[in-house]
Amino acid sequence: MPDITSVINTLDERQPYIALKQAKKSSELACDNTSIAGSMSQRACVYSGARVALNPVTDAVHLVHGPIGCASYTWDIRGSLSSDKETFRTSFSTDMKELDVVFGGEKKLSKSIDEIVGLYSPPVVFVYSTCIVGIIGDDLEAICKEATQRVGIPVIPVKSEGFRGTKSDGYKAACNALMQIIGTKEPKITSEYRINIFGDYNVAGDVWLVKPLFEKMGIQVITSMTGDATVDTISKSHGAQLNLVQCSGSMTYLAKWMKKEYGIPFKKVSYFGIEDIAIALRTTAEFFGSEEMIRIAEEIIEMETERIMPEIQAIKSKLQGKTAAIYMGGAAKALTLIKGFRELGMEVVIIGTQTGKRDDYKQISYQVKDGTVIVDDANPLELADLLVKQKADLMVAGVKERFLAYKLGVAFCDFNHDRVIEFEGYDGFLNFARELDTSINSPVWRYVGSKLAATSSAAGTGQCNKRSAEHGSDNDRITVERSNMHEMNNITLQESMT
Amino acid sequence: MTERNYTTVNPCIMCQPIGSVMAFKGMEDSMVLLHGSQGCSTYMRLHLAHHFREPVDIGSSSLSEKGAVYGGSENLKKGLKNIIIRYDPKVIGVSTTCLAETIGDDINRIINEFREEEDIGDERIIIPVPTPSYEESHNSGYIKAVEAIVRTFTMDNSRKEIFNNRLNVILSENISPEDTRELKHIFGTIVGQNSFILLPDISETFDAPMTGDLHKIPPGGTTHADIADMKNSAASIGLGITNDNKAINYLERTFDVPSQDLPLPIGLEYTDKVLNALSCISGADIPEEFQKERGRLIDAMVDSHKYVYATKVAIYGDPNNVLGMLSLALENGMHPILVVASSKSPRFAEHAMERVKQVKPDCDVTILEDVDFDSFNDAVRKAKPQIMIGNSNGKYIAKEMNIPLIRFGFPIHDRVGAQRILTLGYKGAMRMLDRITNTILEVQDSELAAKWSEPESYIPLVEGNFRSAEA
Numbered sequence: 001m002p003d004i005t006s007v008i009n010t011l012d013e014r015q016p017y018i019a020l021k022q023a024k025k026s027s028e029l030a031c032d033n034t035s036i037a038g039s040m041s042q043r044a045c046v047y048s049g050a051r052v053a054l055n056p057v058t059d060a061v062h063l064v065h066g067p068i069g070c071a072s073y074t075w076d077i078r079g080s081l082s083s084d085k086e087t088f089r090t091s092f093s094t095d096m097k098e099l100d101v102v103f104g105g106e107k108k109l110s111k112s113i114d115e116i117v118g119l120y121s122p123p124v125v126f127v128y129s130t131c132i133v134g135i136i137g138d139d140l141e142a143i144c145k146e147a148t149q150r151v152g153i154p155v156i157p158v159k160s161e162g163f164r165g166t167k168s169d170g171y172k173a174a175c176n177a178l179m180q181i182i183g184t185k186e187p188k189i190t191s192e193y194r195i196n197i198f199g200d201y202n203v204a205g206d207v208w209l210v211k212p213l214f215e216k217m218g219i220q221v222i223t224s225m226t227g228d229a230t231v232d233t234i235s236k237s238h239g240a241q242l243n244l245v246q247c248s249g250s251m252t253y254l255a256k257w258m259k260k261e262y263g264i265p266f267k268k269v270s271y272f273g274i275e276d277i278a279i280a281l282r283t284t285a286e287f288f289g290s291e292e293m294i295r296i297a298e299e300i301i302e303m304e305t306e307r308i309m310p311e312i313q314a315i316k317s318k319l320q321g322k323t324a325a326i327y328m329g330g331a332a333k334a335l336t337l338i339k340g341f342r343e344l345g346m347e348v349v350i351i352g353t354q355t356g357k358r359d360d361y362k363q364i365s366y367q368v369k370d371g372t373v374i375v376d377d378a379n380p381l382e383l384a385d386l387l388v389k390q391k392a393d394l395m396v397a398g399v400k401e402r403f404l405a406y407k408l409g410v411a412f413c414d415f416n417h418d419r420v421i422e423f424e425g426y427d428g429f430l431n432f433a434r435e436l437d438t439s440i441n442s443p444v445w446r447y448v449g450s451k452l453a454a455t456s457s458a459a460g461t462g463q464c465n466k467r468s469a470e471h472g473s474d475n476d477r478i479t480v481e482r483s484n485m486h487e488m489n490n491i492t493l494q495e496s497m498t
Numbered sequence: 499m500t501e502r503n504y505t506t507v508n509p510c511i512m513c514q515p516i517g518s519v520m521a522f523k524g525m526e527d528s529m530v531l532l533h534g535s536q537g538c539s540t541y542m543r544l545h546l547a548h549h550f551r552e553p554v555d556i557g558s559s560s561l562s563e564k565g566a567v568y569g570g571s572e573n574l575k576k577g578l579k580n581i582i583i584r585y586d587p588k589v590i591g592v593s594t595t596c597l598a599e600t601i602g603d604d605i606n607r608i609i610n611e612f613r614e615e616e617d618i619g620d621e622r623i624i625i626p627v628p629t630p631s632y633e634e635s636h637n638s639g640y641i642k643a644v645e646a647i648v649r650t651f652t653m654d655n656s657r658k659e660i661f662n663n664r665l666n667v668i669l670s671e672n673i674s675p676e677d678t679r680e681l682k683h684i685f686g687t688i689v690g691q692n693s694f695i696l697l698p699d700i701s702e703t704f705d706a707p708m709t710g711d712l713h714k715i716p717p718g719g720t721t722h723a724d725i726a727d728m729k730n731s732a733a734s735i736g737l738g739i740t741n742d743n744k745a746i747n748y749l750e751r752t753f754d755v756p757s758q759d760l761p762l763p764i765g766l767e768y769t770d771k772v773l774n775a776l777s778c779i780s781g782a783d784i785p786e787e788f789q790k791e792r793g794r795l796i797d798a799m800v801d802s803h804k805y806v807y808a809t810k811v812a813i814y815g816d817p818n819n820v821l822g823m824l825s826l827a828l829e830n831g832m833h834p835i836l837v838v839a840s841s842k843s844p845r846f847a848e849h850a851m852e853r854v855k856q857v858k859p860d861c862d863v864t865i866l867e868d869v870d871f872d873s874f875n876d877a878v879r880k881a882k883p884q885i886m887i888g889n890s891n892g893k894y895i896a897k898e899m900n901i902p903l904i905r906f907g908f909p910i911h912d913r914v915g916a917q918r919i920l921t922l923g924y925k926g927a928m929r930m931l932d933r934i935t936n937t938i939l940e941v942q943d944s945e946l947a948a949k950w951s952e953p954e955s956y957i958p959l960v961e962g963n964f965r966s967a968e969a
Contacts, residue, residue: 010584011580011583011584034536034560034562035536035558035560036560036576036580037558037559037560037573037574037576037577037580038531038557038558038559038560038576038577038578038579038580038581038584039560039580039584040555040556040557040558040581040584041536041540041558041560042540043536043540044536044537044540044541045535045536045537045538045540046535046537047537048537048540048541063505066596067513067596067630067631067632068506068509068511068512068513068631068635069512069513069515069516069538069541069596069631070537070541071506071509072509072511072512072513073512073541073542073544073545074541075508075509075891077544089894090507090508090872091507091508091509092505092506092507093505093506093507093509094504094505094506095505095506095509096596096632097632097633098630098632098633100632101596101600101632108504111503111504112504112505115502115503115504115505116505119502130596131534131535131566131595131596131597131600132596132597132600132632134566135566135597135600135601136600162534162535162536162537162538162597163534163535163561163562163563163565163566163597164562164563164566165562165563380553380555381584381585381714384712399544399547399548400540400543400544400547400553400554402547403547403551403552403553403554404553404712406708407553407706407708407710407711407712408710408711408712409710448708448710449708449709449710449711450710
């Protein structure tokens with residue numbers, strides 16, 4: 001268990017959230033609380049949780065009921081790809097103004113729903129509530145209910161008032177919205193083995209590298225939630241016999257509900273890294289108990305591993321012994337990354353999440369070596385101090401952390417909405433390895449912290465300037481400039497960071 | 499999609515608080531704290547980090563349900579306290595969000611209580627700015643924060659102390675760090691390095707050199723002494739003419755500092771206007787450097803004129819930036835068929851029309867403001883521009899309609915170098931004109947390449963028929 005000591009200097013109130021893993025001592029990391037005012041948390045709000053979990057549903061209209069900012073900052077930020085409709089990439093907002101705040105936004109919202117349904121004919125409208133809606137008391141549920149009757153498609157409220165909890169509560173709000181659709185259509189069954197992929201957002205097309213693996217095993221993948229999901233596939237997802245949950249922070253809630261409601265069991269898996277992909281495929285095959293499927297799964301694992309191994313080994317030799325810092329939104333990704341780094345010969349020295357729970361940190365603690373710092377809801381100053389103290393060579397996180405790492409001369413890998421290459425599946429892991437290699441082994445780092453200075457002899461005597469001042473004639477000046485040129489060759493880069 | 503009355507589809511504007519953040523980040527040793535829920539600050543940090551590619555720290559009072567119900571006083575005080583402990587800034591800007599405004603928190607009172615309770619000395623300055631997100635846009639948030647900064651720093655001694663013989667230069671719209679550097683160079687060269695005070699100044703704070711160290715608060719920005727000295731200045735120039743420059747008006751009203759509003763110096767004529775005004779105010783001649791630069795710009799304009807002439811261009815973004823780009827397009831003979839300002843402003847349309855009438859009165863131009871990208875999309879389909887000039891959010895339209903997009907303004911999150919885009923001054927005009935011309939040439943190149951197959955009517959002279967012709 002981790003030990004809470006003053007690992008770094010921070011607010012006293014923050015100290016319980018930062019711990020050093022040590023074998024013998026035991027105390028628990030504080031987590032799962034609201035952020036401390038002024039602590040500069042990297043977390044967003046309830047609305048953001050709902051938005052990231054639900055927004056990838058490709059053919060739905062995602063209507064934000066609130067002032068314009070909430071829609072502005074979340075317009076197409078998810079990085080999810082679609083194999084069909086692109087409606088989800090359009091930003092819809094009721095753009096509440098002062099009058100709407102004073103007199104209530106219900107009328108505007110109703111009219112907005114009618115207008116949008118008329119123009120876009122979506123299969124469903126998700127209506128997200130923002131902070132202000134919770135305060136002025138617009139009855140979202142009633143409006144959506146009425147609208148559903150009126151427009152003839154489901155209009156579903158997503159209760160995501162920003163201040164009402166944390167990002168995790170937003171995930172729940174998203175799951176609650178999905179529950180309204182699940183089971184509303186009967187699936188066309190094409191295989192006796194059927195699964196849903198949960199907690200995969202198809203960032204950069206991740207799902208497209210995973211789904212074929214299951215299909216090769218003779219499994220019908222009814223939907224992937226919510227990456228590349230359509231309202232149609234979600235509505236039929238109750239036809240599966242197993243739910244595979246990847247991003248557990250966002251989707252376990254829904255998986256539990258499906259177990260209760262439809263008796264569909266779920267298993268937590270990851271499609272990242274050679275070991276975890278193999279586990280995911282084996283777990284699934286074993287669940288169905290088909291000899292044939294188990295054989296195919298083993299075949300895939302063997303062939304695919306063999307296929308990517310030569311390049312993985314080559315990259316590993318260049319990454320061996322480097323240190324990594326992980327700061328993720330959810331714990332599932334952080335956990336699977338530990339293994340991924342190990343497979344590439346790298347060691348994790350910092351690991352943290354925005355929304356990890358007690359059990360998540362326990363698991364993380366088992367997985368990491370002594371001396372690793374574990375942190376919950378970190379802020380930029382803490383992360384910066386930790387990167388320096390723990391001597392991280394690379395950080396894997398999201399955009400807000402990217403430039404912080406860069407400024408400290410730490411290589412960076414984006415494992416968030418912003419990436420444009422797949423990291424899941426076998427080819428995805430290869431991409432990940434290449435990305436680490438690209439960043440860690442780039443020559444640019446040698447210049448960070450360097451300063452331009454003349455060699456000590458020239459700088460000490462100030463020769464360069466003096467001589468040119470002393471010599472008058474044109475000939476002399478040329479000579480002096482030449483000698484300056486010579487000195488310039490000796491200019492060194494003084495590296496303050498090594 | 500046409501004819502919408504109730505829904506905004508793909509917004510052109512952001513909310514007021516982000517504008518206030520950009521202003522606060524342009525002054526020395528300052529932090530901003532948003533009084534609202536945690537998400538606001540995080541989203542704005544993301545948005546700004548994407549654009550400037552710098553770490554951006556924005557505090558939050560992290561209002562929770564309890565705070566929303568019983569008032570956010572406790573959270574705001576705690577937020578301020580923690581910011582002071584961790585960042586120790588001399589100045590903290592406190593901007594409100596829709597949540598704080600709607601629950602009716604009196605931030606002035608809360609801040610005063612905080613000062614007393616925590617025994618905060620006079621050396622620490624806290625500047626409250628009400629910026630409810632349901633009012634106006636990021637552009638107004640910027641103007642309001644700049645005014646609040648100036649008001650706060652000039653509050654003591656309401657009379658002029660010493661006439662400092664300096665010139666205030668106050669922006670009413672965000673410009674890039676590179677543009678800020680160019681402005682400083684122009685003003686410094688003409689009126690003297692220490693003879694002008696530019697606010698806000700994001701040249702260093704949003705484009706910090708890599709040193710290997712991470713500063714809690716990036717160095718740079720307008721100094722506090724300078725801002726405090728603004729009331730003693732000889733004159734003020736407001737850069738931006740579409741909106742009221744509240745800070746400039748305040749200085750004029752309260753301290754009799756005479757002021758003049760000038761356009762952002764984009765393109766030849768607007769730059770001339772600003773340089774002339776500078777020369778007039780300071781009594782200095784236009785330095786040879788700028789005469790040469792101006793000459794080079796005209797040379798560039800002549801070099802490019804045939805390529806760009808009558809090219810139909812759509813310009814969109816924040817009003818003053820768009821107005822400047824409109825001016826540049828017109829004076830180069832382009833046809834600005836569609837001119838769109840993100841937010842509503844009192845004088846954008848008027849100035850835009852005036853500029854069109856001055857340069858190309860017969861030109862048919864559609865001027866829009868306060869529209870969303872969906873309406874802009876409709877307008878683009880109708881106007882069929884050949885190039886688009888504006889921020890990254892127009893990329894969907896540009897891509898769908900296969901129109902080259904020249905990126906400028908805010909936000910630019912899908913290309914590098916937003917912080918280094920230069921549009922101001924003669925130099926900026928040259929850069930923009932080169933970019934525009936080269937974009938047109940690229941298109942011509944690819945169109946020509948498609949044409950470079952021989953016409954069907956052409957019968958090549960092969961060896962055989964050559965000989966027979968000879969025979």
